[in-house]
Amino acid sequence: MTLNDGTYRWASLWLLLLILVATASLDSAIAEEQPVSAEIQRGRYLVMTSGCNDCHTPGYPEAAGQVDEQLWLTGTALGWRGPWGTTYASNLRQVVQRVDEQQWLSHARNSWRPPMPWFNLRDMADADLLAIYRYIRHLGEAGGAAPAYVPPDQEPAGVYVQFPPAP
Ligand code: HEC
Incomplete structure (x- = not known):
């Protein structure tokens, strides 16, 4: 041919x-x-270094931070019991779905019960707090809700850390 x-x-x-x-x-x-934006990377850095994972990520302190990022900030079932009752670190991956950026700024700075260090967020710059929000949104929704708050006169189910009563 x-x-x-x-x-x-x-x-x-x-x-x-x-x-x-x-x-x-x-x-x-x-x-x-x-690569993700510089702002999202900063949000990730702030989450890692300002302690959010310590309480809001299951098993984070026990594993010295070696927890799959997909599980970060999904809330935990570990109770914090004291004179305020028993609190559970919320699933922030769900919380950011419920509030927009402006709401987040006041929501995160609400006077939450111990041991949530809301006063640290009160003193954090808006730009940093927004970077955290955008990073958590970037991770996407995951996990179920943390157990509901238990009032002081009720015995919580499951594992909890006991704080001494207020003097
Ligand atoms: C020492 C443990 C601890 C640390 C550290 C911590 N949290 Fe929390 N957080 C909690 C607990 C417990 C609650 C639930 C408080 C309550 O029920 O009033 C909470 C609640 C919250 C809420 C309210 C969520 C809702 O239910 O609507 C936000 C927002 C939040 N934390 C953000 C953060 C961010 C951001 C960081 C990191 C800068 C952080 N937390 C660090 C323990 C912690």
């Missing part, structure tokens, strides 16, 4: 198509590997 002009034309069309498909898939591969 001899190659005429028509065959060449078809061959070059196929080649062009092949190149287009290859470039498109390369583009989407690059898009998937795009």
